[in-house]
Amino acid sequence: MMDYKKIAEEIIHHVGGKENVSNLTHCATRLRFNLKDNKKADRSAIEQMIGVVGVTVGGGQYQVIIGSEVRHVYNEIMSLLGNQLEKNNDSNESDEKKSIGARFLDTISSIFTPILPAITASGMIKAVLALLVAFHWVDNTAQAYQIINFMADAGFYFLPILLANSAAKKFGSNPYLAMMVGGILLHPNFVSMVAASIESGEALSLGFLPIYNATYGSSVVPIILSVWFMSYIEKYADRYSPKMIKFFTVPLITILVTGIVSLVVLGPVGYIIGNGIAAGITFLDLHVGWLVPMVIGGVFPLLVLTGTHYGIIPIGANNIMTVGYDAMIGPGNLASNIAQGGASLAVGLKTKDRAIKELAVSAGITAVCGITEPALFGINMRFKTPLYSSMIGGAVGGLFIGLFGVKRYASGSPGLMTLPVYIGEDGFRNLIFACLGAAIAFAVAFVVSFVLYKEKNIEKDTIEELDTLLDDQYTESNPANSISIFSPADGKVIPLTEIKDAAFSSEAIGKGCGIIPENGLFVSPVDGTVEMVFETKHAIGLKSDNGAELLIHVGLDTVKMGGKPFEVFVASGDRVKKGDPLLKADLEMIIDEGYETTTPIIMTNFDGFSTIKTAPKQDILAGKLLLEVGK
Structure with missing residues (x-):
């Protein structure tokens, strides 16, 4: 069973700490962070965590892919963050650094993602009802059907109130005042007044201000515009209201001004925009109905890959609610x-x-x-x-x-x-x-x-011996035909499949093998450059002169030890030669604290190569040939 609290603690640490998180939402599989500075996040460390499927950055968000357990991890992270998000938002300037497109996608995603469970619930209830009616198991005129049907409709009809809550959190305003604005747009008296105005032909007005004859049930754009406007009114009301009476004046001014502007200006503008989008989609549907589904079907994996797919999902929801x-x-x-x-x-x-x-x-x-x-x-x-x-x-x-x-x-x-x-x-x-x-x-x-799909030319269950390449006299690589990677430590070679960590054993990170070290000294397996030294000192990334990108990860889950058992001798950017000391690990301390010393040696860019041969499962000395990679 996943330890959600530990995963949450590690993720917070690797995204740059609590102070670097300005907002967090989640969808069906992803944690969607807004970070003040994405550069502070350690993507490689997060991707290596057990329980994390991957990391992607897109749509203005730093997205950590968890899978179906995401809700539990999200709850633990929010518990750990406490009121830190509010403090961070007070001084947040990260949005100003983003492009307009990224800010737009981030806004849409942040507003729609939290309400997807409600929309899904409504949609699935509708689907079940449709199935029951189609098979004549339920009569759509029956009272039971009508009750369940209006339960399903609630998620759609009151969508402006749901959106108001998430929009308020995104725009930094009071969510309860925002939901009240949604209630104003949906109030039965207003709906009745609009219906009477349409029937009689007499225009609605608030004094000299005309009110557009529109109803906003199931609408999307009007409430988003209204809450965005409200966020500014609330800030100005708070800034200029006398301190002693702010409790009364801020909500009074906010609702009165926002309510009037929403009914007179923003609601109608949003209504027209929503209907315009629907009209455009209807036009495409009538004239080139095959085009958009074909394009969406083809490129949607790329949108999911970058996390920008939530930028178009609202268009589909808007279509259902308008046409x-x-x-x-x-x-x-x-x-x-x-x-x-x-x-x-x-x-x-x-x-x-x-x-x-x-x-x-x-x-x-x-x-x-x-x-x-x-x-x-x-x-x-x-x-x-x-x-x-x-x-x-x-x-x-x-x-x-x-x-x-x-x-x-x-x-x-x-x-x-x-x-x-x-x-x-x-x-x-x-x-x-x-x-x-x-x-x-x-x-x-x-x-x-x-x-x-072609299986790589390698049998993982039978590790090939390298014959003459493993001769004690062999010391030089053969760059014309292959890349030689030498053992960074004395110990015993084991195949990746025997490493008790799915991220490594599944080859999700890359191909290679593992070493159970006999002592704590680790040396460079290649001539090249140090690409990265992890903050917790448990892992080092190297790039050889002939193009191999390597990860030496000392121990399993040792990131949790915070660097205590490790002493590092190199820094990012350093040049190293085969045999140069990289780090020293206290293997006894690692074992005493319940961790394994098994060290994966991974070639992370193997996709650019053709074959890989691994030393057999036996004892090996530092500097002896470990991997032979074919170009």
């Missing part, structure tokens, strides 16, 4: 997710490596169910050809879906579990074409991935 369906974003996303699962499963079927097979199969099943990060980062990005295959499959499936006008009628993470959201007024026709599109995406991605 009643989404024919582009969600359907294209469905094709992409299913294709990623197909590409990963093909690798699982073809590979002979047991660890890769297990990861590829489990990640593929997760992907077809709607969560693609394990497949994307664990398999598809790692081997490249499955990524290309998933993009091809997603584009072909998206094209089919677009050509047949497939629509989804509710939100949810696109995958097999949410297919019922495609049940519409035409019975099962729309659902059938959605299923066919998903099947095409899966089949194309699976076949292309199976054909393109």
